[in-house]
Amino acid sequence: MELRQLRYVVSVAETGHFTRAAERCHVVQSALSHQIAKLERELGARLFDRTRRQVRLTAAGEAFVPAARQALDAAARARAEVAAVTGEVRGRLALGAIGTVTAVDLAALLADFHARYPDVRIALRSGASLELIAEVRAGGLDAAFLGVPSGFRPTGVRHRRLAVGELVAVLGPANPLAGRPVAALRDLAAEAFVDFPAGSAARAQSDEAFAAAGIDRDVAFEVSSVEFLGQLVGTGLGVGLVPADFATQLSGVRVLPLSDAPARVEHLVWGQGPASPATAAFLTVLDSHHRETGAR
CATH class of the missing domain: 1.10.10.10 (Winged helix-like DNA-binding domain superfamily/Winged helix DNA-binding domain)
Structure with a gap:
């Protein structure tokens, strides 16, 4: 063979x-x-x-x-x-990332890594946090960027916390709440929601916050990308919750800070076994970028 x-x-x-x-x-x-x-x-x-x-x-x-x-x-x-x-780093680096990475400028990070290690072939795919963890655990990905609720701990992988942030509400421009400087989760209870699929880590961030506050809500639209979420919200079909650092990238929506905002943590995860030379080099480059931006 x-x-x-x-x-x-x-x-x-x-x-x-x-x-x-x-x-x-x-x-x-x-x-x-x-x-x-x-x-x-x-x-x-x-x-x-x-x-x-x-x-x-x-x-x-x-x-x-x-x-x-x-x-x-x-x-x-x-x-x-x-x-x-012999001092060369080559091979393949397979990465995964959620669509709302804010802890680092992912495009700049990958460009810097490619400039330093041109013989490494980079592969990147986006996906949901739980799916990405499973792929890292199975060896299909070398590392992945996640966004999860504050109490979530990845298992079966090594992980590093990159940033802690909050979610904000996004609303259509005509929504009566759009003019407020701040609101609470209870103020959104009567709204239809645009959110991610049930069972996903992105959805859990919102579900857990509303459950802890004892508030029922109606998730009328389930989407797989934050861009589509922003489009539906912009038409007035519903409201959504997205990472505060990402909300400004959505067009046609109003951002509403929340006094009892759900917390969100970004992690990098990678395999439990010895890191490949390309993965080890990537972790080093990530460290330098993370120090430059500063942990939030």
């Missing part, structure tokens, strides 16, 4: 197509097909069901691909470790 064979199988699984997989791997299709067939003979099982229109993983393929990805990741990690000994 060779690493190139594993790479070919993973590429076919991800593209669903032998030709596109061959293009991705920079080989001719016949060579890729030959190596996969050779691997299948060695394993004694077919990895793909092939038809004219599609390529699908067999049950054996479904079992094989995750292990193949782990082997490829381990090989890449080994190469990166050797390079680090």
Whole structure:
């Protein structure tokens, strides 16, 4: 079994197509097909069901691909470790982030890291905090930026608190409350809310605050992005709660501070095992940026 064979199988699984997989791997299709067939003979099982229109993983393929990805990741990690000994940092850095990171300027941080370590390939995806924690725990991500309620503690990962802030209310310009200098959660009880999906860490920040105050509320609209939340609020369909440092980035809404505002904590989480050279370098660059901005 060779690493190139594993790479070919993973590429076919991800593209669903032998030709596109061959293009991705920079080989001719016949060579890729030959190596996969050779691997299948060695394993004694077919990895793909092939038809004219599609390529699908067999049950054996479904079992094989995750292990193949782990082997490829381990090989890449080994190469990166050797390079680090010689003073080079290379490899891949897979990051996750919520859409409302305020503790650092994430774009500037990534640009600085890329300038310092151009041989590291950065991958970034956005998502919900709980999903990102699970991916870091499983090894799919090297590190992730989260926004969670103040009492939340990430488990199964290492973590660092980056910032503590508060949520503010955002309202449509025509909302009668929009002219107030400050309000309380109880003043919003009669409003329809735009919020994140139930069960998410972003939603829990608001749910826990209203529950602690003994206030029922109506979440009429569930959204997956803060930008869409701002659009719905701007039309007057409802009100929302967003991080105070992020609220000014939303257009067409009015910001209303709250006297009993829910607290919000931003964390960085990363795996419990030894950090890869790229991850260790990223943590160092993050430290310098965090010191410049100052912990809030």
